[in-house]
Amino acid sequence: MKLGEIKLEALYLCFATPELCIDTENNETLCDTLFNLKNDSNYKDYLNASVGAINRCFAYLEAKGLVPKKALTVRKTEVMVKENVHVLDLSDNWDEILSVTGVYAEDESACPVEYTCLDGEIRVTGYTLPRNYTVIYTPRIQRVFHSTGESYKIPLPEEISNIIPYFVKGDIFRTDDSAEAEKSMETFVQACNELSKSITQGPAFLRRVYSMEG
Numbered sequence: 685m686k687l688g689e690i691k692l693e694a695l696y697l698c699f700a701t702p703e704l705c706i707d708t709e710n711n712e713t714l715c716d717t718l719f720n721l722k723n724d725s726n727y728k729d730y731l732n733a734s735v736g737a738i739n740r741c742f743a744y745l746e747a748k749g750l751v752p753k754k755a756l757t758v759r760k761t762e763v764m765v766k767e768n769v770h771v772l773d774l775s776d777n778w779d780e781i782l783s784v785t786g787v788y789a790e791d792e793s794a795c796p797v798e799y800t801c802l803d804g805e806i807r808v809t810g811y812t813l814p815r816n817y818t819v820i821y822t823p824r825i826q827r828v829f830h831s832t833g834e835s836y837k838i839p840l841p842e843e844i845s846n847i848i849p850y851f852v853k854g855d856i857f858r859t860d861d862s863a864e865a866e867k868s869m870e871t872f873v874q875a876c877n878e879l880s881k882s883i884t885q886g887p888a889f890l891r892r893v894y895s896m897e898g
Contacts, residue, residue, distance in 0.1 A: 685837070685838050685848075687710065687738070687828055687832055687834055687837075688712065688715065688835060689714070690848050690852065691718060691738075691834070691847065692717070694733075694849040694850075694851035694852035694853050694856070696849075696854040697868060698856070698860075698864075699726075708872060711835040715834045715835060718797060722807065726835075734856055738852060739827045741852065742827060745825065745876075746824065746825060751825060751881060753785060753822050753823075754820075754822075754823050754841075756774075756815070756818070756821070757790070757818050757852070758774075758818075758819065759815075760814065760816055760887060762815060763817065768809055769808070770807070770808040770811065770817070771806070772787075772805065772812060774804055774806060774807055775804030775805065778804040780823055780824055780826075780879050781821045781823065782822045782823060782824045782898065783821065783822045783823070783825065784799070784806065784819060784820070784821045785820050785822060787815060787817060787818070787819050787820070788819075789811060790815055790816040790818055791814045794818065795814075807880070825839060825840065826849050836839040847871075847876070847879075850868045851868075851872045853867075853868065853869075854868040854869030854872060886890065
């Protein structure tokens with residue numbers, strides 16, 4: 685789902701007016717519509733507030749464990765060995781990792797190993813060096829800014845991004861109609877609870893090789 689789509693749908697939840705119903709598949713139309721709405725005194729304050737609301741929603745989704753896990757592979761040749769410690773240096777991409785949830789030694793089968801995380805490194809002790817290590821992690825959701833393009837694709841599955849407008853309405857509409865805002869936030873929370881039961885948290889395997897210098 686695009687950033688501009690979330691903003692428009694949140695506005696439509698607040699004000700069900702025909703002018704907010706557009707073809708969001710067309711990026712030019714989407715961007716032009718949002719540009720015009722930002723200059724409309726009826727909507728500009730809500731659109732400005734929606735950026736912070738969307739980021740707060742991202743933080744909520746992270747805290748509730750609704751961000752699908754990912755996986756990366758570190759090849760045997762890229763693992764630093766210090767005595768009996770295998771060091772997987774992930775410092776270049778550590779900012780995108782919210783938490784590491786598992787490390788597996790890839791040989792004949794995927795075997796979970798004990799590990800510690802410190803300063804962008806994963807350290808594994810007491811194991812024979814496997815062909816590869818696979819790291820399972822929960823990614824951080826990249827935050828958006830006022831300068832972020834309206835056609836920017838939110839890095840979440842559709843079933844999750846589709847409910848974000850309810851959070852946004854609940855956040856930006858509190859002053860105007862607290863009852864409507866509360867109802868919208870309740871809808872969002874209920875949808876999150878249902879998604880937490882149904883979404884498979886298995887990783888979408890992304891093969892990335894981390895080069896280690898020094």
